[in-house]
């Protein structure tokens with residue numbers, strides 16, 4: 256099993272800073288023990304892929320990182336998760352503020368039933384990031400550019416976000432997520448509803464985003480994990496089985512379960 260403590264002592268000079276530290280995390284849905292004793296350190300300015308068979312706990316663990324599990328009544332999270340050394344489950348942490356700092360993009364594009372402009376402006380507005388309309392306009396433009404969708408929507412910012420194609424909606428949702436200047440971006444199978452062209456655009460975008468953010472992406476596509484990530488975590492039955500450089504996971508995995516999964520024997 257992956258041992259975070261051993262990894263820490265072996266940390267070499269020149270490695271990236273650690274953004275998120277999870278220690279002994281357990282997640283229960285009622286009596287279902289969905290995440291078992293997971294400890295991991297997620298690097299800054301890096302794309303980390305979570306892979307593993309359906310039901311192994313990828314989404315559950317991802318949701319721990321911005322307390323989205325708080326919204327699920329029967330869900331209980333134990334252990335410690337810190338971002339930049341600060342416990343995100345501390346009573347003093349406001350989950351709404353936390354989610355502005357740790358943005359999330361879901362499997363199904365979910366624009367608000369509002370204009371393209373308002374979809375992106377909403378977060379910056381509630382978090383008071385703009386002093387006036389022209390600052391807000393700038394934030395919206397910058398976010399849409401980062402979402403690689405500005406050119407396609409700049410002439411129809413007042414049109415409804417739901418009127419865009421699926422791939423455009425997903426890029427709008429990415430723009431919405433980056434508009435609040437998050438430090439971490441969580442993406443749960445962000446390309447599963449997209450065609451290969453839109454997938455390519457989102458992957459390019461992920462590659463750019465890692466210059467500023469820590470990006471964590473859940474994916475069922477090994478090709479995608481190999482293309483976009485530098486680190487990969489393999490989950491199986493609620494355990495974090497192996498966590499290492501993506502290249503190592505895909506060429507020389509240490510655990511037989513990882514090998515079976517990446518060669519298509521389980522999953």
Ligand SMILES: Nc1ncnc2c1ncn2[C@@H]1O[C@H](COP(=O)(O)OP(=O)(O)OP(=O)(O)O)[C@@H](O)[C@H]1O
Pocket residue numbers: 284287289307308309310311312313314315316327
């Ligand atoms: N909202 C929920 N309520 C109750 N149980 C849940 C909930 N979400 C997940 N679970 C359970 O937790 C376990 C892990 O599920 P999770 O959705 O995290 O897996 P996953 O790896 O993301 O799977 P997939 O690849 O199919 O998305 C499963 O046993 C699942 O049934």
Ligand SMILES: [Mg+2]
Pocket residue numbers: 313314315443473
């Ligand atoms: Mg999932």
